[in-house]
Amino acid sequence: MKEEIQAFNDKQAAAEKEICDLLATAIDDELTEAECKIWHAHPVWFLDGNPVVGYCKLKDCVRLMFWSGAGFEEEKLIVSTGKFKDASIRYTASDQVNLSDLERWLKKAREIQWDYKNLVKRKGQLERLK
Known part of the structure; x- marks a missing residue:
């Protein structure tokens, strides 16, 4: 795990740190080509x-x-009501993290992308990349 990510996780209370460490490890394991940063x-x-x-x-x-x-199209992920295409899930304990769901979602994160990188250049208009 990258040092700055570990430093973020280490600042959390014990239960949240456990969740953060689990998420970071799973994301790093699946998205090996990804750049991570704060x-x-x-x-x-x-x-x-x-x-x-x-x-x-x-x-x-x-x-x-x-x-x-x-x-x-995952029922456990709560879709935002705003203009963006985000969805999320909330955890209060590490045993709530279903690793097979997380692995599937991370594969979809690679396959299904909207172009947030160029959002400002496109004046707030999102375009589908994949």
Whole structure:
């Protein structure tokens, strides 16, 4: 795990740290070609400069978000109601993380992408990449 991601995880309370470590390891294992970094204060993984997955600590949980998750057609992922194509799931304990679901979602994150990298250049209009 990248040092800056581990540092983010280490700042969390024990239960949240366990969730964050589990998520980071699973994402790194599946998206081996992805670049990961702290982006807007949260761990995010990018494929060819496009954000695809990340997580953040909210007041009462850890939220795992897929930037293009609305297209995954997965009932466990909550689709955002905004103009973006994101979907997420929230965890309060590491045993809630279903690794087979997570692996499937990460494969979809590679296959289904909207072009967030060029969102500003396109004046807020999203285009489907894959």
